[in-house]
Amino acid sequence: MYFRKKKPMVYDGDLTQSGKVLDWLTSQDVFEIRNEIEEVNKKMLEKLLEENEYVTVFFYEPNAEESRIIMEKLENIDSETDNFDIKFVKMADARYARKWGVTHLPAIVYFRKRFPSIYRGDLHSEADVLEWLRKNRFRQPELNLFMYALMAIMVAFLIYTGFLLQCFKTSPTTVVVQHQKQT
Numbered sequence: 001m002y003f004r005k006k007k008p009m010v011y012d013g014d015l016t017q018s019g020k021v022l023d024w025l026t027s028q029d030v031f032e033i034r035n036e037i038e039e040v041n042k043k044m045l046e047k048l049l050e051e052n053e054y055v056t057v058f059f060y061e062p063n064a065e066e067s068r069i070i071m072e073k074l075e076n077i078d079s080e081t082d083n084f085d086i087k088f089v090k091m092a093d094a095r096y097a098r099k100w101g102v103t104h105l106p107a108i109v110y111f112r113k114r115f116p117s118i119y120r121g122d123l124h125s126e127a128d129v130l131e132w133l134r135k136n137r138f139r140q141p142e143l144n145l146f147m148y149a150l151m152a153i154m155v156a157f158l159i160y161t162g163f164l165l166q167c168f169k170t171s172p173t174t175v176v177v178q179h180q181k182q183t
Helices: 018-025 042-051 065-075 078-083 094-099 126-138 142-167
Strands: 002-004 007-009 054-059 087-091 107-112 115-118
Touching: 042 054, 042 087, 054 065, 054 094, 065 126, 078 087, 078 126, 107 126
Parallel strands: 054 087
Antiparallel strands: 002 007, 054 107, 107 115
16 A cells, blocks of 8 residues: 555555566556646656656755745646646756756756756746747657758759750651662
């Protein structure tokens, strides 16, 4: 039995299989609580990044007043991020935050397929944070622009090649050879 915020959760599997117990303890079903940004540790965050395409992490200082104020505001938009299929979690580990490029706390890092993007705007504005997350969630990868440019160059090359083949096409000269009796 595992207690999460004073609520019991029962593991139904075999307790001798430590790998399955660990998977259960770090699964989203166990640590997800509605209307609250879930606290995660390094191992849980790594598992979230493996299992989810879109994850947002609020890195904060545990005893800082500014972090507490911002966290209260961010909990208001937690349900909206669920609508965007973005997992929103929090973590109080400054050293681990530096691994992802965060230089000062509090900070928000959005992960798209494990690639981090750090929010540089006003953390006190819920609307700005939500809009930034929405834009990041629904933006098209830059690779698409590259692929369209590459296809345009390829089509232009094919048209140019066809043009050159038509311009330098030699018309077949037909030589009429008359038979000896016709002359």
